[in-house]
Amino acid sequence: MSGGPCLAARRPGSMNFPTPPPLLDALIIGAGQAGLAAGYYLRRAGATFVLLDAGPAIGHSWSARYDSLRLFSPAWTSGLPGRSWPGNPLRYPTKDGAAAYLAGYAAHFRLPVLLNQRVTSVAAALAGAYPPAAAYLVRTAAGQEFAARRVIISTGPYQTPNVPAFAAALPATVRQLPSQQYRRPAQLPGDGPVAVVGSGNSALQIAADLAATGRPVFVAFDEKTPALPNNTLMWALLRLTGLLAVPRHTGLGRYLHRRPEPVVSGDLARLRRFANAQLIGRADAALPAGRLQGRRATTPVLEAIVWATGYRPSYEFVHLPIFDAAGRPAHERGMTAAPGVAFLGLDWLDSRRSALLHGAGPDARRVVAALLARREQ
Template identity: 35%
Template sequence: MYDVMIIGAGQAGLTIGYYLKQSKKSFIIIDKANEIGESWKNRYDSLVLFTPRMYSSLPGMKLEGDAHQFPSKDEIAQYLKKYVKRFELPVQLQTEVRNVSKRDGCFHIHTSQGYFQSRNLIVAIGPFQTANIPSFVKNLSHSVYQIHTSDYKNPSQLKEGNVLVVGGGNSGAQIAVELSEEKNTYLAHRKKLKFLPVTIRKKSIFWWFDKLGILKATNSSMLGRVIQKKEDIIFGYELKQAIKNNKVNVKNMVIDAKRNRVFFSDGSHLDVENIIWATGYKSSIPWLEIDGVFDDLGRIVHHRGVTNIEGLFFIGLPWQYRRGSALLQGVGADAKYIADRVMVDR
């Protein structure tokens, strides 16, 4: 019987472990991955964070290198491995959760590597579990090559012909720019694209956000509510320049598809050879079989990660409390809050 079990060994789960290591609580962190940092390593090859190193560290250990420059995804993966080693965090990999229930005051966790019991359970799997792809993709011909950003690595995966990137977030923007060097590239987005620079006067825009209090804006504050409405902002002007140079062609929102043709909300259509779905993710936790965790719309019911179920917590959710709750630079505050609740309450 553990005092605490943490499901997920990404930045959120490891940060919780950092704080629990300072207590007398017995705990374990489990993850289905084969190695620490695997989710970062598996992302597309050219990925570079738009947050600089000074805002990409976890509590207790700075990310090495120029604080104002931007780390690569492989750098973050290596950093997480070093984090586990430095703080001797008890991580068990290759352990996939099959079922979680609660009875007799404790959690019963069935996994691919056996059965566990724990007085407290912290779900730290983050928001990126299941690719969110529209249902009409079934109408597309098998000749159209389709891939979600979670599986995209580099342009060599695509077949000959044009490419449509669906979704105008930062990942979609970076990938569209990369592909535009080799292919006739289109980008479909449901709203007008909005851009911000990554640096202002040689300092990261996140440095300015920090000074203005934006990084600490809570989900219920007036500033926080305003920011949440503008979450689709793209950092950097590379895509804006590619559009200006006619290297990326902007299209309206995709509403349907048939055979090799995609239809847009303005009534236009496009015949495509490749589609990259940069359409984000949806939460999927089918193994958590505990009543009262989700509302009627499937959303997690919580306050700052603390649920109505005694001993059950979440961490790493978007806007769990602040703008950076699901990011490296913001997860530490949430982790300390939850760790304090665990150490006091039970």
């Protein structure tokens, strides 16, 4: 599916017009759960499309995460459209199990995924290149070029680590690692004090992972963060009440969106059982001596810090006016002002479930239907 050079690359005065790449009905950037769900619905609609993924394998973003990671939802409530998880539906799958499920999903539905294709540019095609409607040219670092009437950006919210600015005050003797790069305790130097900064489930799991080695672990966790049980009853109630599916644009949705994300109460309780783990409250500052200041306590001089402080999106490759002044995607339930361009897989794209595995299907069904309804005009 490779094409020739972009039309804009024609040499001035040349009479040789390069042949543009074949026009697809749609192109999906990112073959994670959201992208695969979109591919499922495009396949059902009979559309011509490809999925481009920067990774070397489907599910790589899962398999590359820390060794002890498990899904925060059970298998029975984590399926994509058309295919449930194999095995015990009550289990909480491992990160490698999640990667295998996604790879099996793509193979089962024969989705056209192209790997090692990091997208470097998404731009509007020259006017008249693909009449009568708008089209987009997509380039990858591997030198491939594609054209499509519709583009779905499903690279997700977890792209660039959001490390606080005060981290720059720490000396070079403190190893700093974003949670995206953390795999196992042996990565961190020495056996002295380390810190984990963050108020989410990943922070709790990583802190417990490190505390299990016996070394002192200081956790900069905001203890005002709500905690909920994570069991079959809770998930059944959430599904029955529909709370996870409440749209953000409703009054209840706006209220839920303003609430802090809860953590798993069992993970918090497990961490508290380690005598060598101390919660120091939300981190306020880093000291040049190599210590971290929390609202409840200050750490001793640290050997390493894992920053589990979230991510910010990175869309430098998208050359379209579909972002707000802060660089965030500007969309209405995934649909942008650019004809035929949409986002999927973002936190609260439509509801709380949007960035969860089981929320990928409903969002993809709605977005794909809306995109295909915009016929060439």
